Amino acid sequence: MIWIKLLRESLVFAFGSVMVNKLRTLLSLLGITIGIFAIISVFTIVDSLENNIRESISVLGDDVVYVQKWPWAFSGDYPWWVYMRRPVPDLRDFEEVRRRSQFAEGIVFSASTSGVVSYGSNYLRNTGIWANTHDFPIVRHFELSQGRYFTPYESAAGRNLAVIGQDIARELFSNQDPLGREIQISGRRVTVIGVVQREGTNMFVGGGSLDEMVLLPLNYARTIYNIRSDQLNPMIMVRSLPGVPNQELIDELRQILRSARRLKPATDDNFALNQASAITQGLDQIFVMINLVGWIIGGFSILVGGFGIANIMFVSVKERTNQIGIQKSLGAKNYFILLQFLYESVLLALTGGVLGLILIFTGTLLISGLSDFTITLTFGNIGLGLFVSAVIGVIAGYAPAYSASRLNPVEAINHTF
Numbered sequence: 001m002i003w004i005k006l007l008r009e010s011l012v013f014a015f016g017s018v019m020v021n022k023l024r025t026l027l028s029l030l031g032i033t034i035g036i037f038a039i040i041s042v043f044t045i046v047d048s049l050e051n052n053i054r055e056s057i058s059v060l061g062d063d064v065v066y067v068q069k070w071p072w073a074f075s076g077d078y079p080w081w082v083y084m085r086r087p088v089p090d091l092r093d094f095e096e097v098r099r100r101s102q103f104a105e106g107i108v109f110s111a112s113t114s115g116v117v118s119y120g121s122n123y124l125r126n127t128g129i130w131a132n133t134h135d136f137p138i139v140r141h142f143e144l145s146q147g148r149y150f151t152p153y154e155s156a157a158g159r160n161l162a163v164i165g166q167d168i169a170r171e172l173f174s175n176q177d178p179l180g181r182e183i184q185i186s187g188r189r190v191t192v193i194g195v196v197q198r199e200g201t202n203m204f205v206g207g208g209s210l211d212e213m214v215l216l217p218l219n220y221a222r223t224i225y226n227i228r229s230d231q232l233n234p235m236i237m238v239r240s241l242p243g244v245p246n247q248e249l250i251d252e253l254r255q256i257l258r259s260a261r262r263l264k265p266a267t268d269d270n271f272a273l274n275q276a277s278a279i280t281q282g283l284d285q286i287f288v289m290i291n292l293v294g295w296i297i298g299g300f301s302i303l304v305g306g307f308g309i310a311n312i313m314f315v316s317v318k319e320r321t322n323q324i325g326i327q328k329s330l331g332a333k334n335y336f337i338l339l340q341f342l343y344e345s346v347l348l349a350l351t352g353g354v355l356g357l358i359l360i361f362t363g364t365l366l367i368s369g370l371s372d373f374t375i376t377l378t379f380g381n382i383g384l385g386l387f388v389s390a391v392i393g394v395i396a397g398y399a400p401a402y403s404a405s406r407l408n409p410v411e412a413i414n415h416t417f
Contacts, residue, residue, distance in 0.1 A: 031305030032352025032389060033359070039298020040377075040385040041360050046290050048364075048375040053283060062276055064139060065249055067093065067236035067257065071272035086270045087261075088234045091227075093271075094133070096260040097236060103249045106138030106239045109218060111232040113225060117214060118184045119172040127168065128213035129185065131221030139239045142210055147179045147194030150217050158219030163194035165211040185214065186224050246275055302388060305352065306396040313345050313400035324404055325413035338405040345397020346390055353389030357382055 069088045094109040110132045117127040134155035154161055169178045178192045196210040221227065227234055240249040250273050257271055324337055364375045
């Protein structure tokens, strides 16, 4: 009980000192506030950016393998002209994979481009147009807010039908119901039979958000575009069966494609088998470096704030030397004086940290409200900010507090500031 009482009295003394010297307290808070704002804002932005990118990558599917001409990750010793000479995946490769694969749940041949989409007097330029075979919803999960997807017959027959994204529906039709209406794509009339539920902004267009895309049956798109053109990025998307590791699917696909393309055993693959992990592994290294830079930038700001608190605490000790002498003459122990000044230092640092966090939280609300980029101040970063503030408070206040606790009572009482 005595210890609890002493701790409480030390805290009361510290709080009283902070409230009496308002201007000095404000100046001390500014350094820590700016420091915490700098370091935690960097981490908050980086974390939010990382989360947005990883959510975008997750749309690609952890269990989906993409058969393409170009790899997503280049090795340093592989000449680019070797990749250039590779053939693009074609429908023969697709049919061979669909016929022979034992580990695939869904297989899709896909090609994408952009063009002008119009309805009446409304035009949209550079609109994403994505043509796929029928199993597309198995490989790339999405929901429909209106209408339906193509039937197997419609996909096979190449009917002039389309499923459009939310942004396309809003821009072309405003408040009208788009279902059953005809839009024009490259001069061809296409009937809208479905609208995809809003997915939000996505950083990876090739397999990303469908809000700004028009989905077509591949067999219809073949009548408009040359799906064997490199410019349409033809690829085969393969989702593995539940429980089948991606590596087993990749090994199977490599064997099927090498056989279909009649590659000799010693010949390198002339295709790429891409998966989302190739991107996430590269991101891990990038964000480690960004976080390190954040620590360095924020560390200097925190260091300046710490020096400011230490300087103010030394001044506080000088001002209250007589008070310290009186307390010690009345029986106050060294640790009581030490805790009194440490509490004051930590209280200053924590208050500055809280103010910095409030500024960051306000900034996150403004950015999220004014843009499509979602930024969130996480509990982890809040805890980190408070922890760093407390540690800086202890470090910055220990030397002044220790010097105060070691003062001689008689000399302290007779001291003049």
